[in-house]
Amino acid sequence: MDSPQNSPPQDPPPQNLAQDVPAVVEEAPREPILTLPVALTAYIILLAVIHLRMLLPPEIENWTIDVFGFIPKRYDSSLLNLQIPGGTGAKVWTFVTYSLLHANLTHLGFNVLWLLPFGSALARRFGAIRFFLFLAVTAAAGALAHLITHEHAVAPMIGASASVSGAMAAAIRFAFARGSFLSFSRSDADTAARVPALPLSRALRDRRVVGFLAVWFGMNIIFGVGAIGVDSETTSVAWQAHIGGFFAGLLLFALFDPVPRVRNDAADASSQDISNRI
Numbered sequence: 583m584d585s586p587q588n589s590p591p592q593d594p595p596p597q598n599l600a601q602d603v604p605a606v607v608e609e610a611p612r613e614p615i616l617t618l619p620v621a622l623t624a625y626i627i628l629l630a631v632i633h634l635r636m637l638l639p640p641e642i643e644n645w646t647i648d649v650f651g652f653i654p655k656r657y658d659s660s661l662l663n664l665q666i667p668g669g670t671g672a673k674v675w676t677f678v679t680y681s682l683l684h685a686n687l688t689h690l691g692f693n694v695l696w697l698l699p700f701g702s703a704l705a706r707r708f709g710a711i712r713f714f715l716f717l718a719v720t721a722a723a724g725a726l727a728h729l730i731t732h733e734h735a736v737a738p739m740i741g742a743s744a745s746v747s748g749a750m751a752a753a754i755r756f757a758f759a760r761g762s763f764l765s766f767s768r769s770d771a772d773t774a775a776r777v778p779a780l781p782l783s784r785a786l787r788d789r790r791v792v793g794f795l796a797v798w799f800g801m802n803i804i805f806g807v808g809a810i811g812v813d814s815e816t817t818s819v820a821w822q823a824h825i826g827g828f829f830a831g832l833l834l835f836a837l838f839d840p841v842p843r844v845r846n847d848a849a850d851a852s853s854q855d856i857s858n859r860i
Contacts, residue, residue, distance in 0.1 A: 617771070618702055618705075619702055619705040619706045620705075620710065621708075621709070621710035621714065622697065622702050622705040622713070624710075625697075625701075625705075625714070625717070626694055626697070629682060629684070629690060629693075629694070629742065630690070632682050632683065633684055633687070635683075636686075645667055646683070647683065647738050648666060648667040648738065649667045649668040649672055649676075650668075650672075650675070650679040650680065650682070650683060651676065651679075651680050651683060651739060651740045652676045652677065652680035652725045652728065652729075652738060652739045652740070653676070653735070653736065653737075653738045653739075654728065654729045654732045654733055654734065654735040654736075655734060655735060655736045656668070656672060656673055657673060657729060658733070676725070677721065677722040677725045677726070678718045678721050678722055680721070680725060680738070680739055680741070681717070681721035681724070681740075681742045681744060682742070683741070684740060685740060685741070689741060693741065693742045693743055693746050696746050696750065697742075697746055697749065699753075699763065700746075700749045700750045700753040700757075701746070701749045702771075702775075703753050703756075703757070703762075703774065703775045704716070704749050704752055704753050704775075706771065706772055706775035706776070707756070707775040707776055707840070707841065708838055708839070709840070712840065715838070716748065716749070716752070716831070716834075717742075717745040717749070719748075719830060719834060720744055720745045720747070720748025720827040720830045720831050720834075721742070721744050721745045721748075721827065723744065723748070723826045723827050723829070723830030724743070724744020724745070724747070724748075724820075724823035724826040724827035724830075725739070725744070725823065725826075727744075727822045727825060727827075728820050728822055728823040728826070730822075731822040732820075732822070741820075743820075743823065743824050743827070744823045744824060744826060744827030744828075746827075747798075747802075747824045747825070747827040747828040747831065748827040748828060748830050748831030748832075749831060750828065751827075751828045751830075751831035751832035751835070752831040752832065754785070754791050754794055754795075754832075755779040755780055755785055755835050756777055756778070756780065756841075758780075758790045758791060759777045759780060760777070761773060761774055761777045762774050762775075762777045776841050777841075778841060778842065779835070779836075782832070782833070799825075802824050802825065803821060
């Protein structure tokens with residue numbers, strides 16, 4: 583019997599060449615932590631910082647509401663002896679500044695929640711300057727609607743709901759078009775926000791838009807969520823301001839929209855969603 587020492591030498595086992603080559607691990611692309619557009623992020627931060635006024639003494643808080651909240655009675659020329667803080671200047675700036683104030687965290691959080699999808703798409707489409715100007719215009723439209731329907735009201739109105747409503751109205755002009763953010767064939771966020779918008783006449787014939795309008799008006803009339811008065815005894819929802827902001831956003835959208843318009847026949851083709859082919 584041969585011993586192990588007398589065994590013929592053996593060739594070393596073949597080595598796997600793949601083991602000699604260091605493996606290349608491709609890193610998955612990192613998703614950004616903050617996906618909101620800068621303009622919307624800045625606006626939300628502004629609202630949050632302004633809301634810190636709740637930490638001020640009550641007399642300063644009340645003065646802030648009186649000076650920057652929207653008070654219809656301020657415009658009543660028959661009451662010459664009524665002294666409302668802010669003077670003549672407040673008759674101008676409160677058409678916008680009221681929208682930066684909120685009654686509590688729930689009020690603020692609800693408005694921000696609605697802004698996340700609709701305001702995000704609009705900010706990407708408009709850019710910062712147009713976006714901020716649009717919010718101001720729709721806030722002013724909401725204040726005007728509130729003034730017309732509450733001519734002698736003394737309680738200040740506050741809240742960004744008119745601007746939020748305007749942003750929602752503007753967004754539905756392109757939200758359901760193919761590739762947009764409410765479409766079944768959605769593109770990436772930037773592309774989805776810049777699809778050609780439907781002409782208003784075409785949008786109002788789209789059953790998805792009509793359905794959205796019905797739900798929105800129903801929610802505002804029945805539940806009246808949004809901008810509210812701050813008088814604890816007469817707290818009420820200024821749903822007329824919501825409607826004013828909504829109509830302003832719907833009708834004035836084209837004045838702010840930088841994306842080229844399309845013809846009605848082209849819009850009909852581009853708005854056909856993937857759901858029509860299922």
